[in-house]
Amino acid sequence: MIKFFRLMTAVLGLVATAAHAQLTVEITGAGANRIPVAIANFAGEGLLPQALTGVVRADLERSGLFKMIDPGPAQVPENAAIDLNQWKDRGADALALASILPVPGGRYEVRMRLYDIARQNKPDGMIFVFAPATMRETGHRIADFIYEKMTGEKGVFSTRIAYVSKSAGRFELKVDDADGQNPRTALRSTEPIISPAWSPDGSRLAYVSFQAKKPIIYVHSLATGAQTVVANFKGSNSAPAWAPDGKRLAIVLTKDGSSQIYTINVDGSGLNRVVSSSAIDTEPQFSPDGQFIYFTSDRGGSPQIYRVPAGGGNPERVTFEGSYNVTPRLSPDGKSLAYVTRNGGRFQIASMDLASRQVQILTDSSRDESPSFAPNGRMIIYASEIGGRGVLSAVSADGRVRQKLSGQAGGDVREPAWGPFNQP
Amino acid sequence: MQARNGVAAALAALFLIAAPARAALFDDDIARQRIEDLRADTKARIDALTQKLEQSQRMQGDLGNQIESLRGEIAKLRGQVEVLTYELEAATKRQKDFYLDLDNRLRVLETQPAKPAAAAEPAVDPAAEPRDYEAALNLLKGGKYPEAQVAFENFIKAWPKSNFQPAAHYWAASAAFQTKAYSRAAELYQQLYAQWPADVRAPEALIGLANTQQVQGDAKGAKKTLETVVAQYPGTSSADTARQRLKQMASKK
Amino acid sequence: MRTPTKITLAALTLAVLAGCSSTGPEQPAAPTEDKKPATPSTGGATGAPVTQPQVGAKQMTPEEALLAQLKDPNSPLSKRIVYFDYDSYAIKDSYAPIISAHAKFLIANPKFRMLIQGNTDERGSREYNLALGQKRAEAVKRALMLLGVNEAQIESVSLGEEKPRMMGTDEASYAENRRSEILYSGEY
Known part of the structure; x- marks a missing residue:
């Protein structure tokens, strides 16, 4: 996990280079004011064939509207007690935490909580149940959710x-x-x-x-x-x-x-x-x-x-x-x-x-x-x-x-x- | 080509019909002569027809070219008309905007002498208050200081209960300062501070007052005023300014 | 930008008529052989299928003579390309003899069909270029019709920027691609 994360930070901005990519998306110019967001590694992610957190981060990063704040290597469950001031000090305007749990039928449930630190709104949450085959799609939907909450317009990661x-x-x-x-x-x-x-x-x-x-x-x-x-x-x-x-x-x-x-x-x-x-x-x-x-x-x-x-x-x-x-x-x-x-x-x-x-x-x-x-x-x-x-x-x-x-x-x-x- | 084939057939037919009767009725020579004549005549006709066809086809070709040429010209003209119409509309709109702006400015100037009459019967137009204020502010922004001062002074009298009163005082004072009417500027700044000490502009009014005192040679008064700002409005940018000015004054001595 | 089709039609007309009377009678009217079947009419379409010459018996000799005539490098009929200026569909004067030769041939051989393909260089929108190519093909078709060719003998289509002759991105390549190509029965 640690190794994976290092890799993620190393290719900042140069994302979606997985083996099945038809098109490689590269940001060549970003918005002036990118929203700093921390997305902690999802708890229970080891259950999945591929890291879901990476999909979400890559989506948001690629939009050019978000800047990823290093959340550290820990997996933080969505209901963890957290000190928002600590995240604020790290420069995050928002923090996303999530847990992945197996549910019957070989499927998984992802629970996500989004803290809007900058605007001090009440935390938003979402729950998705998904089959492993639709994991990337689920990641796009989580990214869409965060995008919409933070920018006020719908995300296009699932399109x-x-x-x-x-x-x-x-x-x-x-x-x-x-x-x-x-x-x-x-x-x-x-x-x-x-x-x-x-x-x-x-x-x-x-x-x-x-x-x-x-x-x-x-x-x-x-x-x-x-x-x-x-x-x-x-x-x-x-x-x-x-x-x-x-x-x-x-x-x-x-x-x-x-x-x-x-x-x-x-x-x-x-x-x-x-x-x-x-x-x-x-x-x-x-x-x-x-x-x-x-x-x-x-x-x-x-x-x-x-x-x-x-x-x-x-x-x-x-x-x-x-x-x-x-x-x-x-x-x-x-x-x-x-x-x-x-x-x-x-x-x-x-x-x-x-x-x-x-x-x-x-x-x-x-x-x-x-x-x-x-x-x-x-x-x-x-x-x-x-x-x-x-x-x-x-x-x-x-x-x-x-x-x-x-x-x-x-x-x-x-x-x-x-x-x-x-x-x- | 069709016509030519037809004529050839006709000639052949004629020849066949004529053949049996030849010996009985005519000499060979005469017959030949007649056929020759007929042939010459037919040829002349064909030539004439061919010429006509040529001519009409040539005309048609010319017309086709002319139509193509005209179509291109019309397209260009159409494009020019579209652009000109668009530019005219844009120019008309811009002119109208200029006129409205000018009209607004003139109205402010023209209503100025009618000030005493206006006091008698204040019009109850809710939009008039912000409009008057805006008009005065626009004069100030446009660098028309004497007019701006008059406009703000009129506003202060016309709208005694307006929320814009402190702002109007501040801007009237600023305009007066610009026209070197220092005493009047000082008066207005003092009124603002005295009547609305909690207004955001109050510390700035004191800075303005200090400026007028300074240009009028009252260094002592200026110093006192700046000290008031530092003491009464700590933590404001005006206090910072006042502190800086005090330092400057001290170093000059 | 768009200059009219300034073909010297007077000269053309004369040439066509002369050609007409000289080649008239020995016109063989041999059936043509199609290398490809008519445009496949894809099911469900409401469009009229494009008519093509019928596949006929193999009396190749007069046919071959005509085809040879079309390919003879000394004959103006071997010249099959009309080039255009950028963003223009006006035929230049210099193409008058070529167009006149093709008009003569079509009038003399009414069983022959012609396909005119309009093309553009690769700059700009593909769809606009498709429309521009159509105009270029139409311009040649119209010039032939004004010289008396029967409309049923000519079909004009556009290939837009999709079929360049030269792949380069310099003006020489672009110029080579801004063209209408003339094809006869059996060649398309």
């Missing part, structure tokens, strides 16, 4: 990320846990896969595959692995985006010439044209309230972001700065818009406060694409390039915290899509 990996001419649509662990392959193909999009309930992924030598939109059920065709019209079928109700998709078809935006039911029925122009209209995205569809169009001579009422109507331009603004992505609260902007020849992720129209460039690299908000709106994951290789990166919505998610050696990773909270 998943879909992306496309490419190596040796093979394309795979993958789904990882938010910490890059537990990778699953939803689809393999020798032709490109692009634009994965999560259904609002997290049960399905819509995507575009070139398997049939041209782009066709499919929906993949994560539970059953079944793929169904949503749109296979003459020409290209691309850029699927779910409506908040999960029943319809906004898509782009070229059946009448240039790329135009339609809505369609998930079963492929009820096709309806949303806007029409002789220019390029693509990359539709519903606002979280379902009222508007944001999209990219070059109707004004250069690609810019517009929005139109979801039922159709007059498009209204949203971006005005610069001559290349594409890939609109609304924050979960609908208040800000992330997109890709060309900034002096470099492609970067920008964010616009929709009320004030204030724009902030969030990244400083030059080949950034495909932004996708975490469901709590705190982080934005995006595709970038380092040394000619596709990597995923994440940046906090305020631009302060930065993470790099590297794929396995030799491969490209791209087209990230951060899954929703409520996952089956």
